Amino acid sequence: MSPAFHPSDNDDETSDDNTPVDDESASHEAAKRGAREDDDVEVARDEELAALLAEDEDDPDLEDEFPMGDGVADVSTEVYCPYCGEPVEIALDPGSGSHQQYVEDCQVCCQPWRVSVYYDEEGHADVQVSPEDER
Numbered sequence: 001m002s003p004a005f006h007p008s009d010n011d012d013e014t015s016d017d018n019t020p021v022d023d024e025s026a027s028h029e030a031a032k033r034g035a036r037e038d039d040d041v042e043v044a045r046d047e048e049l050a051a052l053l054a055e056d057e058d059d060p061d062l063e064d065e066f067p068m069g070d071g072v073a074d075v076s077t078e079v080y081c082p083y084c085g086e087p088v089e090i091a092l093d094p095g096s097g098s099h100q101q102y103v104e105d106c107q108v109c110c111q112p113w114r115v116s117v118y119y120d121e122e123g124h125a126d127v128q129v130s131p132e133d134e135r
Helices: 023-057 060-065
Strands: 076-080 087-091 099-105 112-119 125-131
Touching: 076 125
Parallel strands: none
Antiparallel strands: 076 087, 099 112, 112 125
16 A cells, blocks of 8 residues: 655645646746735835825925926036046036035045035026035
């Protein structure tokens, strides 16, 4: 008489209905599950972003704090490194305020600059760079 077969005796994976599943099918199913989970996360992120945007639209003080204007503000400019003298294009962030100071490294020689940005009412930026160790 042959011994009784129990599903636990088989090292192969089985599906929910106890039919054998090969490794390729199992990895394909796992990939599909992972893709569905990624989609769920993306949908949740999109819903959260939509809620935040709707909240911003309902905030009457937001326009006073950050007037939209005509949407034309300088977002980049070319400056000359105070160390090596090379021209370098840098990105500007008008959303960070009309007066900004920060440190940025030269893309050519890697020396640190002190960047000063001043936006006027029309969104034009006056940008000056100086050596970081100079005050």
